[in-house]
Amino acid sequence: xxxxxxxxxxxxxxxxxxxxxxxxxxxxxxxxxxxxxxxxxxxxxxxxxxxxxxxxxxxxxxxxxxxxxxxxxxxxxxxxxxxxxxxxxxxxxxxxxxxxxxxxxxxxxxxxxxxxxxxxxxxxxxxxxxxxxxxxxxxxxxxxxxxxxxxxxxxxxxxxxxxxxxxxxxxxxxxxxxxxxxxxxxxxxxxxxxxxxxxxxxxxxxxxxxxxxxxxxxxxxxxxxxxxxxxxxxxxxxxxxxxxxxxxxxxxxxxxxxxxxxxxxxxxxxxxxxxxxxxxxxxxxxxxxxxxxxxxxxxxxxxxxxxxxxxxxxxxxxxxxxxxxxxxxxxxxxxxxxxxxxxxxxxxxxxxxxxxxxxxxxxxxxxxxxxxxxxxxxxxxxxxxxxxxxxxxxxxxxxxxx
Amino acid sequence: xxxxxxxxxxxxxxxxxxxxxxxxxxxxxxxxxxxxxxxxxxxxxxxxxxxxxxxxxxxxxxxxxxxxxxxxxxxxxxxxxxxxxxxxxxxxxxxxxxxxxxxxxxxxxxxxxxxxxxxxxxxxxxxxxxxxxxxxxxxxxxxxxxxxxxxxxxxxxxxxxxxxxxxxxxxxxxxxxxxxxxxxxxxxxxxxxxxxxxxxxxxxxxxxxxxxxxxxxxxxxxxxxxxxxxxxxxxxxxxxxxxxxxxxxxxxxxxxxxxxxxxxxxxxxxxxxxxxxxxxxxxxxxxxxxxxxxxxxxxxxxxxxxxxxxxxxxx
Numbered sequence: 001x002x003x004x005x006x007x008x009x010x011x012x013x014x015x016x017x018x019x020x021x022x023x024x025x026x027x028x029x030x031x032x033x034x035x036x037x038x039x040x041x042x043x044x045x046x047x048x049x050x051x052x053x054x055x056x057x058x059x060x061x062x063x064x065x066x067x068x069x070x071x072x073x074x075x076x077x078x079x080x081x082x083x084x085x086x087x088x089x090x091x092x093x094x095x096x097x098x099x100x101x102x103x104x105x106x107x108x109x110x111x112x113x114x115x116x117x118x119x120x121x122x123x124x125x126x127x128x129x130x131x132x133x134x135x136x137x138x139x140x141x142x143x144x145x146x147x148x149x150x151x152x153x154x155x156x157x158x159x160x161x162x163x164x165x166x167x168x169x170x171x172x173x174x175x176x177x178x179x180x181x182x183x184x185x186x187x188x189x190x191x192x193x194x195x196x197x198x199x200x201x202x203x204x205x206x207x208x209x210x211x212x213x214x215x216x217x218x219x220x221x222x223x224x225x226x227x228x229x230x231x232x233x234x235x236x237x238x239x240x241x242x243x244x245x246x247x248x249x250x251x252x253x254x255x256x257x258x259x260x261x262x263x264x265x266x267x268x269x270x271x272x273x274x275x276x277x278x279x280x281x282x283x284x285x286x287x288x289x290x291x292x293x294x295x296x297x298x299x300x301x302x303x304x305x306x307x308x309x310x311x312x313x314x315x316x317x318x319x320x321x322x323x324x325x326x327x328x329x330x331x332x333x334x335x336x337x338x339x340x341x342x343x344x345x346x347x348x349x350x351x352x353x354x355x356x357x358x359x360x361x362x363x364x365x366x367x368x369x370x371x372x373x374x375x376x377x378x379x380x381x382x383x384x385x386x387x388x389x390x391x392x393x394x395x396x397x398x399x400x401x402x
Numbered sequence: 403x404x405x406x407x408x409x410x411x412x413x414x415x416x417x418x419x420x421x422x423x424x425x426x427x428x429x430x431x432x433x434x435x436x437x438x439x440x441x442x443x444x445x446x447x448x449x450x451x452x453x454x455x456x457x458x459x460x461x462x463x464x465x466x467x468x469x470x471x472x473x474x475x476x477x478x479x480x481x482x483x484x485x486x487x488x489x490x491x492x493x494x495x496x497x498x499x500x501x502x503x504x505x506x507x508x509x510x511x512x513x514x515x516x517x518x519x520x521x522x523x524x525x526x527x528x529x530x531x532x533x534x535x536x537x538x539x540x541x542x543x544x545x546x547x548x549x550x551x552x553x554x555x556x557x558x559x560x561x562x563x564x565x566x567x568x569x570x571x572x573x574x575x576x577x578x579x580x581x582x583x584x585x586x587x588x589x590x591x592x593x594x595x596x597x598x599x600x601x602x603x604x605x606x607x608x609x610x611x612x613x614x615x616x617x618x619x620x621x622x623x624x625x626x627x628x629x630x631x632x633x634x635x636x637x638x639x640x641x642x643x644x645x646x647x648x649x650x651x652x653x654x655x656x657x658x659x660x661x662x663x664x665x666x667x668x669x670x671x672x673x674x675x676x677x678x679x680x681x682x683x684x685x686x687x688x689x690x691x692x693x694x695x696x697x698x699x700x701x702x703x704x705x706x707x708x709x710x711x712x713x714x715x716x717x
Contacts, residue, residue: 007506011492011499018494018535243490243551246454247507248479 001253008257009264012231016265026269030220031276037338038212038281050078051128052096053135054087061107063143068102070139077135091121098122098132110147111173146180153180207369210284213277214364215337218299218357220273221266223328225300228262228307230320236400237316255396259304266300286367291374295367298384299360305388306356308395336361356387407432407559407590408453413462415448422448424614425462430559430592435585437601438594439703440611441713446594447487449611450563453592454484467558480508483557487564489544490551493537497528497547500536501554508555515554522550526580542573549580560584562593566600578603598704610707617710626701629709632659633675634699637668637682640692651689655681662714671708 016022053071057064071079077098082090084101091099101119109116120136122129153176154169163169235241235258244254274292277283286292307324314320332338334348335357341349352358363380366372406429415423423445430436438446451457453464455475464471467481491500498519505515523529526546531539536547545565552560562581566574581591581604595601601608602622610618610625618625639648645663652670653661657678660671672678675698686693699705708714 003506003509003511007503011495011503014499015492015494238492239486239488239490240492242456243484243486243504244507245456246479246482246484247504248476248509249507250476 001250004249004253005257005260008254009261012258012261013265015231015234025220025224026265027272030216030269030273033220034212034216034273034276034281036212037216038209038283050074051076051098051132051135053077053079053132054090054096054099055079055081056084056087056099056101057081058084058104059102059106060104061111063107063110063147064102066143067139070142071100071135074135074139077132091123094123097126097128098136100132100136110144113151146177146184149180149184150174150177207283209281210277210368211340213273213281213283213285214361214368215332215339217270217273217277218335218360218364219328219332219337221269221300222303222332222357223324224269225262225266225303226307226310226324226328227321228259228304229311229314229324230317231258231262232308232311232399233314233317233320255308255399259308262307263300263304266304267296270296270300284368284371286373287371288367288373291367291372291377294374294381295360295363295377295384298381298388299356299363301388302356302360302384302391305391305395308399309391310395312395312398312400331355331357334358340365356384359383359387405432406430408464408466408592410453410464411462413449413452413464414460415445415452415457416460422614423452426609426611426614426616427462428609428616428619430590431607432558432590433585433588434606435581435591435593435604437605437608438592438611439596439598439601439605439608439707440594441596444596444611445614446596446611447563448614450484450561450592450594454482454561455479480555481558483552483555483560485549485552485560485562485565487567489541489548491536491544491547494535496533496535497523497539497550498532500547501551504551505554510555518554518556522553525553525583526550527576540570540573542569542576545569545573545577546580549577553584557589559590559592562591564594564596566595566597598702598707602703608703610703610710612707612711618706622703625703625706629671629701629706630673632671632673632701632705632709634697634702634705634708635670635672635675635678635682636695636697636699637670637686637693638695638697639666639668639686640694641666643689643691648691651685651691652682655685657681660708660712662708662712664714669704669708669714671705 017026055068055071057068068079068081071077080096087099087101090096099119099121101121103117103119106116106118118136118140120133122133150173154173157163157172158169163172232241235244241254245251274285274296278285310323310327311320314323334352335341335355336344336352337357341352341358341361344352359380363377363384366376366380370376408430410429411427412425413423413427414421414425426445426449428436438449440446448457452459453466453471455471455478458472466478469477469481471478492503495503501519501522502515505511505519510518519532520529523532526549528543528546528550531543536544539547549562549565552562565581566577569577578600581593585591585606591604593600593604605622607619607621608625609616618628620628643651648663648668649661652658652668655670655678657672657674658670659673662669670678670682679696679698683693683696704714
């Protein structure tokens, strides 16, 4: 039986690769797509992607300095401080989406409880300008909180007993402001994020190269594995299946041989794409080789079993090929192979759980981005093996040898 | 030679309401070429499919080499070889690669397989094309590799299902000679065909099958004897009459036993051709139908089929 299975693997491999264009789908396109999706579309790590904000600070107060600090720490804007004339020229030339002028007397007005005016100019119909405006409002809000708190403290004290002098009132205001700033800085955490013990907190949360490497692997391996249906249809239409069943070869041996050949080819393809991910894309394919092996083996079984089931519905190789490509692409897209599933609406994230591609991508995310080991991916591998059992049973039960 | 290697008893196959094979019983003796002769759709391929364990009989039994085709089919499949009607090969593989694969399916391997492949390639005269892809072969060459794949494991009984369909005369001649060589080497062959000439040339015995029924079995001499000294008078007529009109024109002539018409040719089964000929010519002239050629044939399988079914083999 083993000799016959090896013979079928050998024969199917020659048949598949007799057409040189098959190498395009087996190797070239997967590698090119992985590189494209993971490399070219990812921003250069050294480039600052923040929105430029021209800042003119004409106020020497501590409050103006605090506002400038708050803006400098923003993830949204990149502050470029300059003189007013220079800033206005740059803004007119549309070198920046927004210009913020902190006028002289800004800090003093705020301390006095008067209305302080900031001059914020944004390029019209420009989303970067809107983003810069929002960042400025956030920074102003951050520095306004202690001022508002200090002012409330002064008003509350005056409601009980008037200050002896304006100087005493100013001293009380200053000490209240300092206390409010200290308290806001030491605000206790009210939400604590916990992660499983196996989680490796040092692993980056999102890596486009890793997403591409995993997603493209699943896509380009999944579609040919569905193509086992085309192989079965080919044997039927070619008449070789009828001949094969007149030899002393059991039907089960034939099915096992056909499945094994596609499965072995898929394992080789997966190994190549993982190696490409590790050595070229510098993807951290997890720290557990057994976990990776279990996940990929389970995924391969689920996919090839799905192909066997598909083979019971098709009559010709053309039907099988078209259906494999169509279903494979749709399932890869919905399974999160081309972009992270986290971007899907919650209802869709739940709905796609019926797809094996969603489970293998979840397992790969656990491995690559969350640094989990064998225990972490066992649920996903278990579900994939469950898919494999269901699809195999349906496929073998409904398989037509004629 | 007299020991049967295959025996069928009331073998029957129905597909729903359609009864393709209606209880055939016959035996094939070791070392002989036994032909199943019948028109397309007669049930030849269905019979072969049951005997080669591809189809489960609806009822009846068949035993090959002492093993039942239903209860011991794995053992039966070791004893038989099959040359299917369609070319069942992988176009993408070379001739040798195809033979390696099929040999392994018959549990052959290693040096024994390699040696056997060399032998059968020699036998089908394709040694020089062994390493070419089958997809590049002509129809006749593919047919020969198709036969070679069925011979690899030296089967005790070889089924050949219309192996000459759709090929050129030269390749056909090679295949017929090869079948006779196989018989001379001691192989038993069950050969199906709708060509009377092939059955006559090859067969030690013939089974005539029509509409799923085996209507006669025997040597050619035995079969022609059943129709007495009948001869066939073939008249090639000019245009002007339909086949049905041609049949009506001659059917009541004295000495005419049966009439069939096909493609402008009328075949009269007669007891004595020389006596019937003047009447036939006179009848054609009277009807205004020109007679272009006349052939008189001695009793043959075509006549037997005509006698038994009232139809020509090609109807």
